[in-house]
Amino acid sequence: MTSRPNSAFLSWASVFNARMFMALVMGFAGGLPLLLTGSVLQAWMSDAGVDLTTIGFFALAGLPYTLKFVWAPLLDRFTLPFLGRRRGWLFVAQLCLVLALVYLSLQQPGISATSVAIAALLVTFFSATQDIVIDAYRRETLSDNEQGLGASLYVNGYRIGMLVASGGGLILADIVSFSTVYQLMAALMLLASLPTLFASEPSAALDRPKTLYTAIVHPFVEFFQRREAVVILLFILLYKVGDTMASNMTTPFYLALGFSKTEIGTVVKLFGFWATIAGGLIGGILILKIGAYRALWGFGILQALSTAGFIVLNAIGPSTPALAGVIAFENLSAGMGTAAFIGFMASQTDKRFTATQYALLTSLMGVPRVLISAPTGWMAEVLGWNGFFLLCTLIAIPGLLILLRFKNWNTANR
Numbered sequence: 001m002t003s004r005p006n007s008a009f010l011s012w013a014s015v016f017n018a019r020m021f022m023a024l025v026m027g028f029a030g031g032l033p034l035l036l037t038g039s040v041l042q043a044w045m046s047d048a049g050v051d052l053t054t055i056g057f058f059a060l061a062g063l064p065y066t067l068k069f070v071w072a073p074l075l076d077r078f079t080l081p082f083l084g085r086r087r088g089w090l091f092v093a094q095l096c097l098v099l100a101l102v103y104l105s106l107q108q109p110g111i112s113a114t115s116v117a118i119a120a121l122l123v124t125f126f127s128a129t130q131d132i133v134i135d136a137y138r139r140e141t142l143s144d145n146e147q148g149l150g151a152s153l154y155v156n157g158y159r160i161g162m163l164v165a166s167g168g169g170l171i172l173a174d175i176v177s178f179s180t181v182y183q184l185m186a187a188l189m190l191l192a193s194l195p196t197l198f199a200s201e202p203s204a205a206l207d208r209p210k211t212l213y214t215a216i217v218h219p220f221v222e223f224f225q226r227r228e229a230v231v232i233l234l235f236i237l238l239y240k241v242g243d244t245m246a247s248n249m250t251t252p253f254y255l256a257l258g259f260s261k262t263e264i265g266t267v268v269k270l271f272g273f274w275a276t277i278a279g280g281l282i283g284g285i286l287i288l289k290i291g292a293y294r295a296l297w298g299f300g301i302l303q304a305l306s307t308a309g310f311i312v313l314n315a316i317g318p319s320t321p322a323l324a325g326v327i328a329f330e331n332l333s334a335g336m337g338t339a340a341f342i343g344f345m346a347s348q349t350d351k352r353f354t355a356t357q358y359a360l361l362t363s364l365m366g367v368p369r370v371l372i373s374a375p376t377g378w379m380a381e382v383l384g385w386n387g388f389f390l391l392c393t394l395i396a397i398p399g400l401l402i403l404l405r406f407k408n409w410n411t412a413n414r
């Protein structure tokens with residue numbers, strides 16, 4: 001009778017350990033820099049008087065997130081002479097990321113958009129490199145039964161990092177200069193990199209590529225030999241395109257409506273953060289109950305409807321309760337959609353090539369954020385805010401229609 005509680009205690013103790021702590025910390029380190037080249041940089045540029053078209057095209061600074069599969073095999077194949085195969089690359093990427101953030105803090109958006117773009121590209125390149133290594137590290141240090149909790153802690157840490165950078169950064173920007181904000185974030189990134197020095201190095205993978213050719217070619221050959229490979233890629237490209245396009249212009253939209261940076265930082269970032277967390281948890285539970293196929297349909301429709309909520313907000317004007325309601329709905333549905341979407345992508349990777357194939361799929365997922373979002377500022381200027389958000393709502397339809405091809409797939413019906 002007394003052995004069962006003890007067994008349960010040991011089970012919990014074996015799960016909540018140093019490896020899980022590293023998943024949380026690495027999630028924070030991964031999420032911190034993301035919006036420093038997104039919404040925070042948009043606010044800085046808006047504050048400096050940069051036009052919407054230029055701000056929109058700064059989405060191209062996220063191109064490394066889309067292309068990270070290109071150099072991911074190099075990180076699988078080669079090992080640095082210190083800290084091991086994973087931690088060595090991770091620590092180097094994190095130190096370079098700190099330096100890139102400091103460099104970005106020294107720029108002046110109102111004077112030279114080109115120098116800001118170069119600095120932002122450096123930040124996103126080293127941030128994307130960090131993401132590659134973190135994904136591989138998490139998979140190699142956690143056992144199969146720990147992957148679910150590890151991924152959950154990583155995602156929560158990632159969102160906390162995004163919250164600190166975006167919500168905290170915008171609130172600080174009402175007190176100190178944006179340059180100081182970026183320097184503070186660089187210092188925080190340096191602190192977040194320190195656990196890398198003390199973490200355990202994962203054991204060398206049994207299927208580690210023996211040659212650079214194997215590391216580069218085999219993961220792609222395996223994937224593109226599948227009969228439905230192109231359909232998978234199209235779905236990943238289109239499923240969240242409307243939501244992503246709308247998100248790229250929300251900060252300029254809020255500022256244009258008359259909200260202060262503090263209101264945006266408090267309501268949009270802090271309130272939206274908890275709505276996203278709730279959406280992920282609710283989405284995960286619903287996926288278990290109704291299956292991934294129905295979840296992708298339902299959550300995709302909710303994402304499109306939540307985008308239309310910005311049209312309602314534009315009609316109401318600068319009302320804090322209305323802003324909170326629209327943001328709650330948008331972030332809740334986005335969290336639910338992301339839970340189903342990431343689960344779908346994970347199911348499409350071959351376990352022999354998880355790191356490189358997952359980098360390929362997540363890179364493609366980033367295409368709407370980078371390439372398709374680039375002209376969103378121009379679209380908003382030409383169509384107006386209502387026309388722009390209506391377009392973002394309707395453009396979600398093709399991705400939903402592709403779901404019809406998934407109905408009989410085992411991976412989609414789990």
